[in-house]
Amino acid sequence: MSSIADQIAGPSASDAAATSAPAITLPAAGERELRLDLFRGLALWLIFIDHLPPNILTWFTIRNYGFSDATEIFIFISGYTAAFVYGRAMLESGFVIATARIMRRVWQIYVAHVFLFTIFLAEISYVATNFNNPLYSEEMGIMDFLKQPDVTIIQALLLRFRPVNMDVLPLYIVLMLFLPVILWLMKWRPDVSLGLSVALYAATWQFDLYLSAYPNGTWFFNPFAWQLLFTFGAWCALGGAVRMSAILSSPITMWICFAYLLAAFFVTLTWHLPQLNFLMPKRLEQWMYPISKTDLDVLRFAHFLALAAITVRFLRKDWPGLKSPWLRPLILCGQHSLEIFCLGVFLAFAGHFVLAEISGGAGLHFLISVVGILIMSGMAWVISWYKNSADKNAKKKGAVGNADMAGGG
Amino acid sequence: MKSNPVMILGLTLIAGLLAVAPVRAEEAPANCEVPAYLLTSESKLPKVETAIAGDRRLEILVVGSRSSSIPSSEASAYPGRLQAMLKEALPKVAVNVSVELQVKKTAEEVAGGLVKLVELKKPTLVIWQTGTYDAIRSIDPDDFRAGVEDGVAALQKAGVDVILMNLQYSPRTETMISAPPYLDNMRVVAQQHDIPLFDRFAMMRHWSDAGDFDLSSTSHGPDLAKRVHDCLGRALSKFVIDAAHVNPAQQN
Numbered sequence: 001m002s003s004i005a006d007q008i009a010g011p012s013a014s015d016a017a018a019t020s021a022p023a024i025t026l027p028a029a030g031e032r033e034l035r036l037d038l039f040r041g042l043a044l045w046l047i048f049i050d051h052l053p054p055n056i057l058t059w060f061t062i063r064n065y066g067f068s069d070a071t072e073i074f075i076f077i078s079g080y081t082a083a084f085v086y087g088r089a090m091l092e093s094g095f096v097i098a099t100a101r102i103m104r105r106v107w108q109i110y111v112a113h114v115f116l117f118t119i120f121l122a123e124i125s126y127v128a129t130n131f132n133n134p135l136y137s138e139e140m141g142i143m144d145f146l147k148q149p150d151v152t153i154i155q156a157l158l159l160r161f162r163p164v165n166m167d168v169l170p171l172y173i174v175l176m177l178f179l180p181v182i183l184w185l186m187k188w189r190p191d192v193s194l195g196l197s198v199a200l201y202a203a204t205w206q207f208d209l210y211l212s213a214y215p216n217g218t219w220f221f222n223p224f225a226w227q228l229l230f231t232f233g234a235w236c237a238l239g240g241a242v243r244m245s246a247i248l249s250s251p252i253t254m255w256i257c258f259a260y261l262l263a264a265f266f267v268t269l270t271w272h273l274p275q276l277n278f279l280m281p282k283r284l285e286q287w288m289y290p291i292s293k294t295d296l297d298v299l300r301f302a303h304f305l306a307l308a309a310i311t312v313r314f315l316r317k318d319w320p321g322l323k324s325p326w327l328r329p330l331i332l333c334g335q336h337s338l339e340i341f342c343l344g345v346f347l348a349f350a351g352h353f354v355l356a357e358i359s360g361g362a363g364l365h366f367l368i369s370v371v372g373i374l375i376m377s378g379m380a381w382v383i384s385w386y387k388n389s390a391d392k393n394a395k396k397k398g399a400v401g402n403a404d405m406a407g408g409g
Numbered sequence: 410m411k412s413n414p415v416m417i418l419g420l421t422l423i424a425g426l427l428a429v430a431p432v433r434a435e436e437a438p439a440n441c442e443v444p445a446y447l448l449t450s451e452s453k454l455p456k457v458e459t460a461i462a463g464d465r466r467l468e469i470l471v472v473g474s475r476s477s478s479i480p481s482s483e484a485s486a487y488p489g490r491l492q493a494m495l496k497e498a499l500p501k502v503a504v505n506v507s508v509e510l511q512v513k514k515t516a517e518e519v520a521g522g523l524v525k526l527v528e529l530k531k532p533t534l535v536i537w538q539t540g541t542y543d544a545i546r547s548i549d550p551d552d553f554r555a556g557v558e559d560g561v562a563a564l565q566k567a568g569v570d571v572i573l574m575n576l577q578y579s580p581r582t583e584t585m586i587s588a589p590p591y592l593d594n595m596r597v598v599a600q601q602h603d604i605p606l607f608d609r610f611a612m613m614r615h616w617s618d619a620g621d622f623d624l625s626s627t628s629h630g631p632d633l634a635k636r637v638h639d640c641l642g643r644a645l646s647k648f649v650i651d652a653a654h655v656n657p658a659q660q661n
Contacts, residue, residue, distance in 0.1 A: 053583060123584065127582070132629050133626060133628060133633060134629075134631045134633075135479075135633055136476075136577070136579050136581065136582065138474055138577075139541065140582075141513070142585045142586050163584070163585060164583075164584055164585060164586065215547070217546075217549040217550075217552075275446055277451070278451070286601060349584060352580075355625070356581055357625070
């Protein structure tokens with residue numbers, strides 16, 4: 001019955017346990033979990049497509065077939081890989097060193113976010129000066145914040161002012177800031193830590209915890225709720241997945257997951273085909289809606305769990321396809337997630353801009369999506385090539401390998 | 410069950426293609442046709458029905474923000490067009506559409522004053538267009554929903570029929586204004602209170618996708634606005650007549 005456990009945590013989980021702290025287990029170093037890279041790459045592509053205006057490719061993104069979407073995959077895998085990389089650092093070099101390295105990573109993400117914000121400012125300023133259609137005189141009110149650039153920029157630096165589609169990185173920054181605490185707790189008692197995380201999630205719903213935003217409202221992704229997915233990812237990476245293997249390999253789990261995914265699919269079908277709406281019981285609608293993305297609705301979380309359970313069951317770690325050149329672009333993108341994520345946000349901005357400037361219809365739309373994905377893959381390939389050759393040079397000089405290079409966080 | 414990712418992928422692709430098919434079929438080349446499902450609602454307008462069939466008087470009040478008007482050509486905005494189209498469709502009914510613009514106010518702020526407006530104008534039907542200003546100010550979607558709910562409940566208590574109208578589709582500001590949470594919440598309130606929702610956003614997006622209008626145009630003139638509002642007024646008149654269960658032929 002060890003096959004599922006092997007798939008999840010790598011064949012040498014037991015060897016690693018011998019050398020690490022008693023509470024958590026880490027898979028062997030060196031062996032990359034290509035499935036994680038694959039699905040993070042997929043999440044990055046889907047996030048890019050979802051950020052573009054709807055087009056044919058949008059129909060291939062998972063949010064059309066169920067409650068959860070690419071964000072869940074991205075945050076979960078980020079929690080998983082971050083715990084994997086920095087958890088090892090914490091075991092090997094101690095809390096302080098690991099924390100310092102995590103903070104360095106946080107700084108990188110922060111700088112990336114500020115860079116994207118600058119591009120956004122350029123775009124919005126362009127629209128403000130060139131676009132003045134009476135049909136949209138009200139919508140142009142969004143430009144009012146340009147009248148107070150000092151306040152806006154400072155609020156953006158404080159992560160309180162965030163343009164549309166720029167909500168994921170601030171969430172990621174906050175989650176990474178708390179990663180040292182999460183890892184430290186996990187080292188002590190992984191299950192208790194996960195329990196605390198669930199308790200915080202429950203408290204968020206019960207007491208309506210949130211982070212306020214500027215000029216109004218709250219963070220689009222509430223970190224108090226979304227930490228559950230991140231912590232759950234960390235917990236799985238640090239041995240939780242192995243301990244869950246009995247549950248994951250049970251056929252009952254599989255059928256429950258299939259049933260839930262199917263039910264979610266039918267519900268989402270009624271969103272796209274309003275003609276089917278009469279099939280939905282009013283009671284169910286009133287109980288279910290709205291399905292909060294901000295607070296990571298339980299329905300979304302459960303949908304992600306079902307998808308993940310089915311995926312680890314049917315897509316084995318040793319599936320030869322993972323090494324095929326066709327999946328290589330996805331895996332490369334997943335391995336350089338921060339760079340590719342930022343590039344994706346930028347390309348989505350650029351795509352919107354091109355679509356607004358040239359009204360080319362569905363064909364152009366499709367072309368932009370495909371070109372964007374090609375650029376993302378090409379960039380991932382270049383980064384990977386550069387890092388490989390830099391690593392080789394570093395090895396010649398006898399430098400120590402860098403865990404960040406292994407795609408940490 | 411051995412793993413079979415290829416089959417799963419294939420099924421996903423087929424599902425995707427199936428999902429695309431009905432959407433493509435809807436695309437009509439005509440200048441501003443609206444898919445039928447956007448013009449009907451499960452929810453009814455019983456008071457409008459009796460007003461048309463019995464009293465032969467229909468007083469409609471549009472409460473909206475700046476996107477319910479066209480600067481310096483008010484008569485061409487959709488409320489004016491709605492009045493013209495309803496009069497045309499229901500020649501024996503005295504139709505009057507008045508507009509109350511609540512500029513730069515959130516749904517919550519507008520909701521508080523709705524009952525007073527109803528007492529003043531005594532309409533049969535209130536068309537409440539909202540959401541844009543809340544989206545611009547990124548008001549907490551929960552607060553927005555509470556505001557819309559309060560307003561709708563107050564209107565229903567005051568004994569008028571209500572139609573909610575959502576945001577405009579605005580491709581130029583899509584990366585700056587996040588419409589989806591506000592669209593979703595208006596849909597929820599409409600469902601919960603069993604009132605029709607006029608999906609302006611979906612219609613305008615449909616026209617944009619079908620190539621009827623270039624909504625990204627940088628033109629500064631009022632021409633585009635006038636044509637879009639004319640189409641909105643036309644669609645809205647059909648929507649009202651449909652939800653009121655009135656057969657225009659019988660009224661003539």
